[in-house]
Amino acid sequence: xxxxxxxxxxxxxxxxxxxxxxxxxxxxxxxxxxxxxxxxxxxxxxxxxxxxxxxxxxxxxxxxxxxxxxxxxxxxxxxxxxxxxxxxxxxxxxxxxxxxxxxxxxxxxxxxxxxxxxxxxxxxxxxxxxxxxxxxxxxxxxxxxxxxxxxxxxxxxxxxxxxxxxxxxxxxxxxxxxxxxxxxxxxxxx
Numbered sequence: 158x159x160x161x162x163x164x165x166x167x168x169x170x171x172x173x174x175x176x177x178x179x180x181x182x183x184x185x186x187x188x189x190x191x192x193x194x195x196x197x198x199x200x201x202x203x204x205x206x207x208x209x210x211x212x213x214x215x216x217x218x219x220x221x222x223x224x225x226x227x228x229x230x231x232x233x234x235x236x237x238x239x240x241x242x243x244x245x246x247x248x249x250x251x252x253x254x255x256x257x258x259x260x261x262x263x264x265x266x267x268x269x270x271x272x273x274x275x276x277x278x279x280x281x282x283x284x285x286x287x288x289x290x291x292x293x294x295x296x297x298x299x300x301x302x303x304x305x306x307x308x309x310x311x312x313x314x315x316x317x318x319x320x321x322x323x324x325x326x327x328x329x330x331x332x333x334x335x336x337x338x339x340x341x342x343x344x345x346x347x
Contacts, residue, residue: 164253165190166200166321167232169246169290171239174239180212181239183248184231190250191225192232196209200237201290201321202246202256208332209236209248256319259347264330264340265309272335273306283331289320313346 170185192198192211201209213233214221224230232248247254267273276282278297283290295314299305304310326342 161301162194163189163226164250165192165248166250166254167192167195167198167230168250169200169244169248170288171244172239172242173231175233176217181234181237181242183230183234184229185240186229187224187226188287189226191223192248193223194231194338197251198232198248199253200246200253201241201249201319203243203320205242205246205256206252207237207241209234216260229251234292242319245287245291245320247287249321250256252323254323257345257347258319259313259345260322260342261311261313261327261344261346262342263309264304264312264338266304266338267307267336269306272332273337274306274332275306276301276312276332276337280332282337284314284316285329285331286320286322288325289318291316291318291320293317311343312340 159285165195168186173182189344196211197208206291212235214224215231216228220340280295282292293314296313298311301310330337
């Protein structure tokens with residue numbers, strides 16, 4: 158469990174409209190930190206960047222004044238429309254995390270029996286980063302021409318859409334519609 162001093166971060170899993178669209182309920186799991194009624198949070202990812210105010214917090218269909226790490230909650234927000242927020246974005250303490258499209262990573266491929274195939278520079282993979290699913294291009298290091306199943310290697314990944322990223326973050330990826338492997342962000346590049 159993360160310490161109480163870490164900045165708030167919640168994955169957006171679903172978006173609901175309330176009161177004829179005047180209020181938006183964002184649901185998800187709090188990854189770290191805590192949030193209270195009246196706090197301002199930032200929508201990060203997919204070109205977000207809006208600052209919204211937390212009006213109410215629901216946990217297990219009951220109103221609470223505060224929520225913290227590990228809780229599945231719904232945050233009733235003001236200052237955002239339902240179309241401006243989507244699954245795959247995050248809510249975070251303003252300025253605590255930013256969105257990026259390029260990063261270096263250490264990836265490990267599954268076995269052939271579990272769906273992995275060879276990965277080469279230029280391959281387009283589907284990346285699962287928190288609740289976001291984004292297509293991206295892979296570039297292998299100069300020393301490596303191909304990564305085979307059950308091998309690992311250093312790569313650079315360029316995503317089609319910006320997502321909330323930070324060093325040390327884990328992710329999974331699919332190739333040709335099948336699970337292919339997992340990885341860890343080693344350096345955010347841009």
